[in-house]
Amino acid sequence: MKHSTQMFAESDLNNRNRRYEQLFKTLFLLMTLLLIIPVLVILGTLIVKGSGSLSIEFLFTEPTNGMTEGGIFPALLGTVWLVSVALLISVPLGVAAAIYLSEYAPDNWYTRIINLAIINLAGVPSIVHALFGVGAFVIFFGFGTSILAASLTLAIMTLPVVIVSTRESLQAVPHAFREACWNMGATRWQTIRKVVLPNAVSGILTGVILEVSRTTGETAPIMFTGAAFFLPYLPQGIFDQTMALSLHLFVVATQVPNVPESLPYGVALVLIGIVLLMNTLSIAFRMHLRSKKKW
Amino acid sequence: MVSQTEKPPKFSVKDLTIRYGTTPALSGVSLEVEENEIFGIIGPANAGKTSFLKVLNRMDTMTEGMSYEGEIEFNGINTRKLRNLYALRSRIGVVFPLPVGLPLSIYDNVAFSPRLRGINEKKRLDQIVEQSLTRAALWDEVKDRLDSLGSLLSGGQQQRLTIARALSQDPDILFLDEFSIAVDPVTTMRIEDVLVELKQEMTIILVTNLVQQARRLTRRTAFFLSGECVEVGETEAMFAGDVKDSRTSDYIEGRFG
Numbered sequence: 001m002k003h004s005t006q007m008f009a010e011s012d013l014n015n016r017n018r019r020y021e022q023l024f025k026t027l028f029l030l031m032t033l034l035l036i037i038p039v040l041v042i043l044g045t046l047i048v049k050g051s052g053s054l055s056i057e058f059l060f061t062e063p064t065n066g067m068t069e070g071g072i073f074p075a076l077l078g079t080v081w082l083v084s085v086a087l088l089i090s091v092p093l094g095v096a097a098a099i100y101l102s103e104y105a106p107d108n109w110y111t112r113i114i115n116l117a118i119i120n121l122a123g124v125p126s127i128v129h130a131l132f133g134v135g136a137f138v139i140f141f142g143f144g145t146s147i148l149a150a151s152l153t154l155a156i157m158t159l160p161v162v163i164v165s166t167r168e169s170l171q172a173v174p175h176a177f178r179e180a181c182w183n184m185g186a187t188r189w190q191t192i193r194k195v196v197l198p199n200a201v202s203g204i205l206t207g208v209i210l211e212v213s214r215t216t217g218e219t220a221p222i223m224f225t226g227a228a229f230f231l232p233y234l235p236q237g238i239f240d241q242t243m244a245l246s247l248h249l250f251v252v253a254t255q256v257p258n259v260p261e262s263l264p265y266g267v268a269l270v271l272i273g274i275v276l277l278m279n280t281l282s283i284a285f286r287m288h289l290r291s292k293k294k295w
Numbered sequence: 296m297v298s299q300t301e302k303p304p305k306f307s308v309k310d311l312t313i314r315y316g317t318t319p320a321l322s323g324v325s326l327e328v329e330e331n332e333i334f335g336i337i338g339p340a341n342a343g344k345t346s347f348l349k350v351l352n353r354m355d356t357m358t359e360g361m362s363y364e365g366e367i368e369f370n371g372i373n374t375r376k377l378r379n380l381y382a383l384r385s386r387i388g389v390v391f392p393l394p395v396g397l398p399l400s401i402y403d404n405v406a407f408s409p410r411l412r413g414i415n416e417k418k419r420l421d422q423i424v425e426q427s428l429t430r431a432a433l434w435d436e437v438k439d440r441l442d443s444l445g446s447l448l449s450g451g452q453q454q455r456l457t458i459a460r461a462l463s464q465d466p467d468i469l470f471l472d473e474f475s476i477a478v479d480p481v482t483t484m485r486i487e488d489v490l491v492e493l494k495q496e497m498t499i500i501l502v503t504n505l506v507q508q509a510r511r512l513t514r515r516t517a518f519f520l521s522g523e524c525v526e527v528g529e530t531e532a533m534f535a536g537d538v539k540d541s542r543t544s545d546y547i548e549g550r551f552g
Contacts, residue, residue, distance in 0.1 A: 107359055180395040180457075182357050184408045184464060185385030194407070199398055294398035295446040 046272060050265030058266060067230060067252055068259050072267055074234055078147075078242035079274075081235055082222060083215045085151035086158065091208055093155070094162025101163070102170040103178075103192055122160035126220040129157045133225040148238040150226025157221055158211045165207025169200040174295065202289035206282045213278035217271060219246040229255070245271050303371035304329050305468055305498045306351060311365035313346045313355075320346045324365075324524040326517055328468075333490065333499045335513030335530060337506055339552035342519035344502045348470045351500075352387045353380045370467070385412065388461025392473040394453035396445035397460075401428075401437050404445040404456055408464040423463055430493070431459035432485050451482035458486065468498040475505065487512060506547050510534050518543045 061071035105111040133153030143149040173196050181191040219227075227244040229251055235242040249271060253264040304327040311324040321343030328334045336344050346361075353374055355361040367374045369383065377383055385408065397404050405424045414420060424441070428434040433455040437448070445456050454474060461469055471490070475483040490499060490512060503509050509516050510530060517527040518540075526539050538544045546552050 176391070176393070176395045177397055179354075179357075180389075180391070180397060180460075181407070182354065183352065183384055183387075183389040184411060184460070185381040185383075186407075186411055187381060190411060195397055195399070294444055295396075 043272070046265055046269045049262060050267075050269035053260075053262040053266030054269060059270070063230070063248075067256050068263070072245065072248060072270065074231060075243040075245045075248035075267075076270070077234060078227065079216060079245040081147050081238075081242055082151050082154060082226070082244055083212055085147055085238055086154035086215050087208065087212065089152060090155035090159050090162050090211065094159050095166050095204060097159075098163045098166035098170060099192060099197075102167045103188055103196065118160050118163055121156075122164070124157075126157060126218060129153055130221045130224050132156075133221060138225055143239065145224070145228075145241050146226050146239045147235055147242050148226070150222040150242075150244075151238070153221045153225045154215050154218060157218070158215055161211050161214065162207060165210065166200075166204045169203025169207065170196060172203060173199045199294060202285060202292070206285045206289070209278050209282040209285065213275045213282070216274050216278070217246055219244075219250055223247060245274075302330060303368065305370065306500075307366075307368040307371075308351075309366040311347075311350070311363060311367065313343065313350055313361070313363045315346075316360045319522060321519070321522045321524075324517075326524065326527045328498060328500060329515075330498055331494060331496075332514045333494055333501055333512050335509035335516035336500065336502045336519060337504065337509045337516055337546070338519035338525075339504065339546070341521065343522045344519050345472055347519070348389070348472055348500065348502060352384050352389065352470070353377070354384075356380060385464055386467045388458075388464050388466035388469045390454070390457050390461055390469070390471045390474045392476045394450055394457050394477060396448055396453040396456050398444065398446045400442045401445045401448070401456065402441040405459050405463045408460065427459040427463040428456075430462050430489065431455045432489055433459055451478045454478050454482070455486065458489070462493075466497060468500065469493065470500050470502070472502045473504060475503070475508065483508075504552075506549070510547075518546060520546070 058071045059076060060073050062073055063075075064070035101111065101114065105114070130153060133149060133156075137143050137149035137152045138145055141149075143152075177195050177199075178191050181195055182188075186194070222244055226241055227247040228241040229243075229247075231241060231243050245267065249264060249267045252259050252267060306328040308327070309325050312322040313320045324347065336347065338344055349355060349358065349361070350363045351367065351369075351374075355363055369386075374383060397407065399407070402424055405427050406420045409420055409423050414423070425434060425438075428437065433452060436452060437443075437456075445453065448456060454477065458474075474486065478486070487508070490501070493499065501509065501513060513530045515528065516530045516533060518525045518533075520542060526543055528538070533543065534547060536544060
């Protein structure tokens with residue numbers, strides 16, 4: 001048997017392993033730091049160049065003088081319209097589908113095909129969703145280019161996100177709780193309503209907030225289905241067209257001549273501000289959820 | 296007509312085979328559980344004990360791939376032909392190996408089943424909750440904090456909460472599936488005392504891997520081994536050595552398992 005001093009003596013192999021260990025650790029750390037750079041640069045540029053144009057007035061007045069001056073109120077309001085209507089459609093639909101898939105669906109080929117379809121729906125490019133929206137909602141259902149058509153397109157696009165996040169929240173509720181309820185003679189629905197849903201609702205909401213942040217930034221799906229270049233009036237209902245922040249940014253940045261440089265940066269700052277706010281909310285919600293865990 | 300003295304057995308099982316997919320978990324079981332007895336099922340892990348309980352309250356319909364053959368009668372009624380399985384399950388209280396306190400308040404845990412039966416009157420619910428918790432020997436420990444979460448009680452308390460919940464069903468029969476696995480010996484003895492009292496009012500099927508627990512509590516015992524019911528007999532006689540199969544005496548004397 002070796003003496004302990006011999007056992008811990010360093011061989012060449014040990015040294016080489018340690019050098020590699022150090023090398024790879026540093027390499028991975030560098031890659032991670034690289035990730036942060038674009039975020040910081042984007043935010044920094046936007047704040048430096050855009051904060052000059054930010055004001056309460058900017059948020060709540062209409063664009064004037066061929067969109068080279070004034071505020072962004074119609075676009076901001078339009079985005080709120082589009083996102084709200086999209087949520088009203090996708091949340092009930094998505095949550096219902098997720099409840100079916102998580103709580104009722106047997107594990108067979110039929111369910112597997114549905115799951116596959118959801119994954120594929122998530123992978124469809126947004127421009128394809130846009131064209132589908134034109135064909136289905138604008139033309140076939142005859143909604144015209146309107147908030148309704150645009151929101152329906154957005155809703156279908158974000159449906160997989162809602163379904164997947166809801167299903168995960170439901171599955172995070174231990175199966176033993178369901179078994180206990182069923183054994184007492186509860187139906188599946190009674191079990192879902194009294195035990196599963198109340199304990200999954202925070203997780204579901206987190207997913208919904210994330211969906212809001214995604215929907216807010218989408219441009220392609222609303223371009224042909226309901227969002228307008230410029231409108232001299234505010235939308236009065238879901239059958240009107242509307243302006244939207246994301247499209248407005250595209251327009252003032254590339255389509256309109258003689259726009260002062262700070263204007264598009266201001267629009268972008270508002271847009272990213274909304275998204276960051278939503279993401280922060282969702283993270284806060286998740287932390288709240290962890291602290292209130294009941295088992 | 297069935298006279299009062301010739302009541303059908305609580306459960307009558309004939310030629311029962313249980314399968315998960317095509318794999319049999321238990322086969323060829325025939326036995327009867329009589330009213331107001333504590334019926335023991337002993338055997339090592341993977342013997343099919345839990346699967347047996349699951350088909351008795353028809354939880355096979357809630358379990359992916361589970362099916363059974365053979366006849367099971369509950370109070371003389373073939374459970375395969377029952378359409379209202381929810382009513383069947385509400386007549387049977389089940390206590391699991393690991394305590395399952397629902398993430399509801401202690402009160403709501405115990406009021407869950409009465410509410411399922413449509414009892415919503417506060418006074419009546421209060422009464423059932425107090426009575427069930429008292430009978431499960433938990434009332435004194437929790438009466439001042441009925442609003443706190445049931446899932447945050449200690450293991451032993453949660454197991455008694457589960458028993459209180461089962462009793463709140465006002466069951467005909469109680470299934471206990473290795474209830475003492477996660478419970479300290481003192482609590483185990485308290486629950487055993489409760490069971491002896493409950494026997495006056497209901498039938499109990501006690502699945503246990505503690506041979507001595509079966510001996511203390513049960514009148515008759517079935518020995519399950521690797522998906523087979525080796526034998527059913529009077530508990531005392533079995534422990535006295537009156538067995539039909541040498542594997543039974545080997546198991547209860549601790550030579551394996």
